[in-house]
Amino acid sequence: MxxxxxxxxxxxxxxxxxxxxxxxxxxxxxxxxxxRNKQIDKSFWPLRDVSTTITRGETVALVGRNGSxxxxxxxxxxxAAYPTEGRIAVRGRIAPLLQLGAGFxxxxxxxxxxxxxxxxxxLSPDEVDARMGAISTFAELDDFLDTPVRYYSSGMMARLGxxxxxxxxxxxLLVDEVLAVGDQAFQDKCLAKIEALRAEGVTILxxxxxxxMVKRLCTRALLIDRGHLAADGDVHDVMARYAAVLSxx
Amino acid sequence: MTPRALPTLWTVRTPTGAxxxxxxxxxxxxxxxxxxxxxxxxxxxxxxxxxxxxxxxxALGVLWSLLQPLVMMxxxxxxxxxxxxxxxxxxxxxxxxxxxxxxxVSSSLNAATIAFVANAELVKRTVFPxxxxxxxxxxxxxxxxxxxxxxxxxxxxxxxxxxxxSFALVLVPVVLLVLVTLLSGAALxxxxxxxxxxxxxxxxxxxxxxxxxxxxxxxPPTLLPETWRELFxxxxxxxxxxxxxxxxxxxxxxxxxAWIHLLVPTVFVLVLGTALFNRHEREMLDHV
Numbered sequence: 338m339x340x341x342x343x344x345x346x347x348x349x350x351x352x353x354x355x356x357x358x359x360x361x362x363x364x365x366x367x368x369x370x371x372x373r374n375k376q377i378d379k380s381f382w383p384l385r386d387v388s389t390t391i392t393r394g395e396t397v398a399l400v401g402r403n404g405s406x407x408x409x410x411x412x413x414x415x416x417a418a419y420p421t422e423g424r425i426a427v428r429g430r431i432a433p434l435l436q437l438g439a440g441f442x443x444x445x446x447x448x449x450x451x452x453x454x455x456x457x458x459x460l461s462p463d464e465v466d467a468r469m470g471a472i473s474t475f476a477e478l479d480d481f482l483d484t485p486v487r488y489y490s491s492g493m494m495a496r497l498g499x500x501x502x503x504x505x506x507x508x509x510l511l512v513d514e515v516l517a518v519g520d521q522a523f524q525d526k527c528l529a530k531i532e533a534l535r536a537e538g539v540t541i542l543x544x545x546x547x548x549x550m551v552k553r554l555c556t557r558a559l560l561i562d563r564g565h566l567a568a569d570g571d572v573h574d575v576m577a578r579y580a581a582v583l584s585x586x
Numbered sequence: 587m588t589p590r591a592l593p594t595l596w597t598v599r600t601p602t603g604a605x606x607x608x609x610x611x612x613x614x615x616x617x618x619x620x621x622x623x624x625x626x627x628x629x630x631x632x633x634x635x636x637x638x639x640x641x642x643x644x645a646l647g648v649l650w651s652l653l654q655p656l657v658m659m660x661x662x663x664x665x666x667x668x669x670x671x672x673x674x675x676x677x678x679x680x681x682x683x684x685x686x687x688x689x690x691v692s693s694s695l696n697a698a699t700i701a702f703v704a705n706a707e708l709v710k711r712t713v714f715p716x717x718x719x720x721x722x723x724x725x726x727x728x729x730x731x732x733x734x735x736x737x738x739x740x741x742x743x744x745x746x747x748x749x750x751x752s753f754a755l756v757l758v759p760v761v762l763l764v765l766v767t768l769l770s771g772a773a774l775x776x777x778x779x780x781x782x783x784x785x786x787x788x789x790x791x792x793x794x795x796x797x798x799x800x801x802x803x804x805x806p807p808t809l810l811p812e813t814w815r816e817l818f819x820x821x822x823x824x825x826x827x828x829x830x831x832x833x834x835x836x837x838x839x840x841x842x843x844a845w846i847h848l849l850v851p852t853v854f855v856l857v858l859g860t861a862l863f864n865r866h867e868r869e870m871l872d873h874v
Contacts, residue, residue, distance in 0.1 A: 356872075456714060462630070462631045
């Protein structure tokens with residue numbers, strides 16, 4: 338990683354391979370194949386050879402077709418998976434918004450869910466409690482915080498999940514298309530919050546298929562195509578390349 | 587708007603794992619008091635959640651916890667004292683003590699089997715010290731065991747000579763700590779392996795039913811032939827159960843040999859369990 342400069346995320350030749358799992362793994366068969374020294378699963382590479390550096394304060398869009406490797410890249414940056422080759426250096430607190438409300442369980446109250454979810458996003462339970470007022474106010478759930486979340490609507494769940502994540506005081510915010518849920522009012526509110534975080538200097542890495550949203554929020558974009566970094570630069574240039582990829586050029 | 591301070595701590599992830607450092611080549615090992623406090627409070631959160639989730643949907647709640655071992659004890663006591671004519675004095679107390687330990691062992695290991703699988707979204711899409719999930723299975727069933735012990739305390743006055751107060755009782759928490767260590771080691775390996783190899787769940791339930799009979803829960807160890815007893819005593823649960831009975835029922839201090847038979851396999855399970863967990867943690871994340 339660089340000694341000077343303000344880079345917050347550095348990817349060096351990052352690749353990830355998965356086994357294809359033509360056969361579901363079973364302990365017994367895998368032990369046998371270990372003894373017979375036979376490879377039973379073929380692997381494939383959803384992501385390979387990705388190198389780039391993101392500077393503090395940047396808002397970067399990650400675009401590409403379905404299955405191009407965007408979500409895998411975000412999981413790797415978040416630390417929810419490990420690269421098969423290369424290295425990833427990241428600094429500061431990451432808020433991975435890979436899914437709104439990860440860890441919510443139907444029988445738990447909104448407050449308990451916020452605690453677990455906040456803990457999974459890197460906050461201590463005390464820190465979550467200290468922010469509980471702000472979290473519930475933003476989520477517009479002040480009256481429902483002690484209701485089990487199975488009585489929540491999907492919109493309420495999404496609001497709570499988003500609210501917890503943006504209140505973790507992150508240095509790097511990873512957003513994986515989670516804004517697609519919820520109505521227009523909620524989306525606008527989330528976008529406004531993301532813009533406020535950006536103004537505070539939070540670095541944002543953002544997966545979206547919404548070109549309008551990408552151009553509104555980001556100055557830079559990365560295009561991932563078939564697991565490779567196909568373009569990296571000004572958002573308008575990259576989006577033009579993406580349009581070309583989509584049309585099959 | 588004041589600029590945010592640039593965080594100084596890097597996390598570097600490579601195929602072989604993650605390290606934290608301030609600059610290239612220098613490893614940062616977080617062992618400070620706040621780091622430990624944070625993990626402890628996280629563990630408390632997971633344990634509390636686990637425990638509450640189990641009883642939330644039931645009207646009688648925690649009372650179920652008391653009922654099951656008592657019913658088991660009553661039935662087994664009848665069978666063993668009337669039908670098989672067990673000569674063990676104060677058999678119901680003897681039995682209940684064994685059953686309480688066993689209940690903790692079997693339910694916590696069964697829960698640990700699905701600790702990661704049942705929390706797939708949490709494991710897959712967020713980042714937190716994942717060792718805490720299987721450990722919270724062990725500890726939350728420890729709360730159950732503590733509640734169930736009320737039944738044991740209530741039972742003791744009915745059996746003359748079933749309880750001898752002595753200073754040896756200070757060893758009870760020590761033995762329980764060894765049990766927690768043992769269960770945590772096993773839980774870590776089981777939880778991680780079961781994500782990758784789903785047949786581990788069958789292995790655990792079959793294994794548990796074998797270990798049940800290898801542990802003197804419903805029978806006194808004196809029933810075993812001498813050579814078998816030496817072999818069985820290397821089962822760490824044998825040590826836990828017999829030691830607890832000796833301390834509580836007979837005010838006996840366990841011998842050095844008993845401690846060795848308990849601690850050696852416990853350390854073995856802990857080391858093996860942690861090694862298996864560390865080896866499979868990264869791979870596991872691709873399977874949940």
